[in-house]
Amino acid sequence: MSAKAYFRNIYDTVKSISIGMSITLKYCFQNTVTVQYPEQRLALAPRYRGIHEFQADLCIACDQCAKACPVDCIYIEKSAPRKIDKATGKAAGGELQRFAIDYSKCMFCALCTEPCPTSCIHMGKLHDHSGYSRREAVVEFTELDKLGQRTPLPLWMDRNADKIPWVEDERKRIKAGQLATNAADIPGR
């Protein structure tokens, strides 16, 4: 390498690095965009596909969702056929003995929500279900329904509700059996 090429290389390198650094420096004086989760959080999109919300009183246990599931993670047991009672708008007939989803298998594709004739299952807003064993990854929605909940409450949310305002709101809503997903959030078919 000639002396000219050698110094040319050094010049080019320093020049292109300083161009890069000037861009970096430009961003150095801008506001930070980092959000300190869980104290703060970003809004989730209305169509967000999180852990399901299930309304046991509307479910007619028709097995459509379990059939649509590609990974067979929905377990449904019933004592007798159920159907929607026109007078009350709720499902009646046999008892819905079990409706469980195994979240160690679920891949959140939302294919189960499509065929539901009574719109009793849709994707919710929670994304941080946790437990101490694999067994706890199986969510028994019928058990939750007896507590008046439509979706499982994450452990951390239950324990830290008094520390973080938005968590307290969310906890109250879930405990009261309200939907985290609004009707407007559920995309039309």
Place this chain on the structure above:
Amino acid sequence: MSANSDNTTVRQLSYGLLPGGLDESIDVQTEEMLLNMGPQHPSTHGVLRIVLRTDGELILGAEPHIGYLHRCKEKIAENLNYYQYVGYTDRLDYLAAMNNNHAWAMAVEKLADIQVPKRAEYIRVISSELNRIASHLVSFGTYGLDLGGFAPFLYAFREREYILDLFEQLCGARLTLSYINVGGVTWDLPPGFLQKLEEFVDYFEPKIAEYDQLLTYNHIFIKRTANVGVISRDVATRYAISGPMVRGSGIPLDLRRDRPYSVYPELQFDVAVGRGAQGALGDCWDRYWVKMEEMRQCCKILRQCIKQIPAEGPFRAKLPRAMRVPAGEVYAEYENPRGHLGFYIESQGGTMPYRLKIRGPSFVNLACCSELCRGVLLADVPAIIGSIDVVMGEVDR
């Protein structure tokens, strides 16, 4: 390196590293070394393992070993119906889930002869092109990372985050999208989406110039990539390379233009082709540059789609829930961000495929790795592998 002279001893050494009990004939005097790069290595893009035969700094041979991420995708398809498999195509090339969904839907529609509504086709093209940008951003960001430039990665992921937010509004997921399904798309565009998309394109286009300053025309980057890993026209055709890799070698092969599908005939765009601007034609820099140029073309396509999309209309064809397709065979090709993605479906009627074969572009492109890495220096290997831009989810399937 040199041919064995008479007084050197050649021994058969078995390292147990090559499959099938292939022993290496190694000249002990020159001390070649077998070096395992991967499967857990920061610059091999996933669980790719490359066995390098080195003589000092020089690479005598490189052999990719694959299969660490094999999940029997093709076999799984034989037990699922055509709608259900969409979730699995997300996980093939997980950086371009939308493109895989689109390719799968196209293959099934070709097999079952389904007409897709016009609006659905436009939504598909919009989401596919968005994902193409997102995929190229990861590719460009991690390529900088491979060569020691950390900053471009952060910039690339900032813009990618924007796209993922758009996807979240579109279908609720960010990575495993499952949005495009047989017959159309699962949900219509959310209100105000096209406006947000236009805002994104306006925001994104000037950023490409920023990437150029940061990485493309950085002197060190050019020195590391120009004239390295040159794929000649001959090699490209012999290995059936596709996507940005073949276009980097100056061959304008793009299925979106050559065998147009969906609404691509109605859209105007240029096929980015490498020109050997910084060194030999078909080197790592050319392949990189083609991806940057393609992002510009994606923006151009997106702008046209925003103008041309029908305001009203169905977004999914009416199909029975248990869809039975006629018996037959079909092969559908698709221009994935990494090359030609093909789904070959054999159906014997009924609701499930009898056999599925996936032609993954990363898998085919990876094959030329050993040819490219022969005779280069050790530090060039990450540059070459990075420019091949493999996604192991698709290589192993």
